[in-house]
Amino acid sequence: MHREDLIQKLENYSPEDDNEKAFRASFLSFIDAHPDCFERSLQIGHITGSAWIVNKTYDKALLTHHRKLNRWLQLGGHADGESDIIKVSTAEALEESGLSSIKLVSKDIFDIDIHTIPARKSDPEHLHYDIRMLFTADENESFTISNESKDLGWIAPDELESYSKNNESILRMAEKTRRLLAGNKQ
Template sequence: MKLIEQLEKYQPVNEQEEKDKSFIISCLKQFDNIFSRENNLAHMTASAWVVNKTHDKVLMAYHNIYDSWSWLGGHADGETDLLSTAMREVEEESGIHNIHPVSDDIYSLEVLTVDGHIKRGEYVSSHLHLNVTYLIEADEAESLSIKPDENSGVKWFALDEAIKASSEKWFRDNIYNKLNEKLKYFR
């Protein structure tokens, strides 16, 4: 499987990524339905750290379920090309179309806990998102639009302001700071 090959080549930047890489690969080998929400324990997701052309701003959406500003992304829903998933989610969640990956390589890895919640009137049990993140560049002059069933705002933030805008402490401290730090390798 192409994704397993990409994951095996990926060089973790810290212990979190090292352990999460191992866990994600294990799940990919163990579960046939890992790219589908039918797997109630864990499923593959893709996120995008969307930056402007000068890499000094990041695009975030106000995520209704989590009541927080956050990165863009979503479920694979059967798609095994997670870069395509990330690109699709950026377009759906922000309304922008002038986007491209800075690299086809994986930018970051995370195993994310998702608390039980109501989505489209139905209860979704707590589960894990096996998340692959890509670095995406976008034109910050392009018009933004919300996706009302998922977010209530889309906005460009200075890198440090993006972290402060999130109300999710674990994401601020462990994910968003890491993503911003990695940007220095792409300037």
């Protein structure tokens, strides 16, 4: 029962390409097969929630230089048993940025991704089934760098390629942001 909201959101999600279509099918299969899909203890993989935070003019995204993965990524993390993915994404955005101006743009999923997390200490290699929600925030507000990050920064979509090391999912979200920006200007 606790999985129904996420299943509904995924069924309503419109994949933009073949990768996202495959991701959505894999998500639905994974959630159906694993009632404990929101638990970090599920060692093959688990649901995570991320926040794609853009400024109010949609021309910059807030990224974190992730301490453990040593990569620039969107803010986000483990659900740790919480099945409300909006609640997870919001909590991660607040915890990892310290921003108080964060606002959810839509209750609809912005992006989905499945990616491999390398083995580390006692954690085996596993998959993150990541749900990304879209938020805005005031880029002039001071942020706080959490202990999970080396740095935070507002990055223009055109600059993301140099930060993301060709991370397909970051570039896909940047492209979605560009389209939103173009739509906002009309």
